[in-house]
Amino acid sequence: MIPIADPQLDDAELERIRSVIEGGMIADGPEVRSFEDEFASYCDTEHAVASSNGTTALHTALEALGLGEGDTVLTTPFSFVASANAIRLAGAEPIFADIDPETYLLDSDAVRDVVEKHGDVDAIVVVHLYGLAADMNEFQSIANEYDLLLIEDAAQAHGAEYHGSRVGSFGDAACFSFYPTKNMTTAEGGMITTDRDDVRDGAKRFVNHGRSDNYQHVELGHNFRMTSVAAAIGRAQLEKLPEFTTARRQNAAALNEGLRTIPVDTPTEPEGRKHVYHQYTVRAGRRDELMEHLDTADIGSGVYYPTCIHKQPAYSHLSAQLPIAERTTDAVLSLPVHPAVNDSDIETITTAVSDFYSND
Numbered sequence: 001m002i003p004i005a006d007p008q009l010d011d012a013e014l015e016r017i018r019s020v021i022e023g024g025m026i027a028d029g030p031e032v033r034s035f036e037d038e039f040a041s042y043c044d045t046e047h048a049v050a051s052s053n054g055t056t057a058l059h060t061a062l063e064a065l066g067l068g069e070g071d072t073v074l075t076t077p078f079s080f081v082a083s084a085n086a087i088r089l090a091g092a093e094p095i096f097a098d099i100d101p102e103t104y105l106l107d108s109d110a111v112r113d114v115v116e117k118h119g120d121v122d123a124i125v126v127v128h129l130y131g132l133a134a135d136m137n138e139f140q141s142i143a144n145e146y147d148l149l150l151i152e153d154a155a156q157a158h159g160a161e162y163h164g165s166r167v168g169s170f171g172d173a174a175c176f177s178f179y180p181t182k183n184m185t186t187a188e189g190g191m192i193t194t195d196r197d198d199v200r201d202g203a204k205r206f207v208n209h210g211r212s213d214n215y216q217h218v219e220l221g222h223n224f225r226m227t228s229v230a231a232a233i234g235r236a237q238l239e240k241l242p243e244f245t246t247a248r249r250q251n252a253a254a255l256n257e258g259l260r261t262i263p264v265d266t267p268t269e270p271e272g273r274k275h276v277y278h279q280y281t282v283r284a285g286r287r288d289e290l291m292e293h294l295d296t297a298d299i300g301s302g303v304y305y306p307t308c309i310h311k312q313p314a315y316s317h318l319s320a321q322l323p324i325a326e327r328t329t330d331a332v333l334s335l336p337v338h339p340a341v342n343d344s345d346i347e348t349i350t351t352a353v354s355d356f357y358s359n360d
């Protein structure tokens with residue numbers, strides 16, 4: 001089976017875990033501070049604050065920005081549900097704008113339209129879906145024009161670039177996930193990046209029961225702390241991230257080439273953006289049959305995501321209609337692109353897709 005995801009862990013992670021265990025500080029500690037510093041430096045931000053996962057990172061960022069009850073936060077309906085759940089967990093109300101049919105990312109014109117019509121939006125959570133940076137110039141100018149906070153959900157986009165700058169460095173705050181299927185992992189883990197001192201301070205308090213100093217709890221918070229064991233894995237993974245990204249990009253280029261004459265829409269990489277291919281996602285006719293065909297050929301594939309967030313039962317109180325996002329859920333299929341995919345796997349995948357459409 002060629003799996004759809006295959007986390008790459010070896011002796012480098014084992015050695016760092018061993019050293020953390022031998023040092024005795026396995027929960028929060030200096031290992032987490034080092035990982036935060038190294039991650040901030042990687043993203044070229046002033047600060048990074050670690051958390052227990054990507055959902056808590058996003059929730060924490062929203063809280064640290066002062067968003068909560070009575071606030072409205074616009075995001076994409078075409079993402080993992082966590083992007084919107086975090087908004088609700090912070091006590092704010094999510095609203096949605098439709099996506100661009102080529103990039104699958106929030107459409108900046110649609111966002112502007114919703115912001116105008118709603119009249120009281122407080123913030124935007126842009127999602128760099130599948131590893132492709134959203135159009136940050138556009139979103140920054142909308143945020144400036146309407147005085148909105150801007151948050152990046154970079155859970156799927158470690159190392160992705162927009163006109164030479166890495167994601168995580170554009171918004172008032174950004175969030176990453178280190179779930180095992182992501183471009184780098186800590187098993188479970190998350191990170192908030194920001195240039196704002198107040199957001200750093202607020203995030204540090206929120207992940208630690210609102211603690212400011214010496215058991216002084218100045219506000220309500222959670223235990224959303226990262227463990228040192230997770231940070232140890234993360235530090236080893238961060239060192240490997242450049243080579244992971246290169247492998248993902250090479251595999252994506254090879255898939256593009258292999259699928260060139262086949263009637264599926266391959267991913268786009270707009271000018272000035274560096275896609276890191278968390279997913280290599282095609283738009284395909286007879287998608288569900290293709291998925292079955294690949295499964296029979298021992299090739300893993302995945303639909304991210306089969307249901308738009310606003311169509312989830314947990315969001316049935318909303319009545320949004322977002323036709324592009326809704327159509328897209330029926331057509332997208334992600335193929336293996338992770339660093340362990342090799343040339344022979346690419347050949348197997350492209351041949352299987354080609355065979356499926358050979359009689360069309």
Ligand SMILES: Cc1ncc(COP(=O)(O)O)c(C=O)c1O
Binds near residue numbers: 054080156177189
């Ligand atoms: C776009 C997006 N946002 C947020 C999250 C939440 O991250 P986690 O699973 O680490 O809580 C994910 C993870 O799947 C994601 O893909």
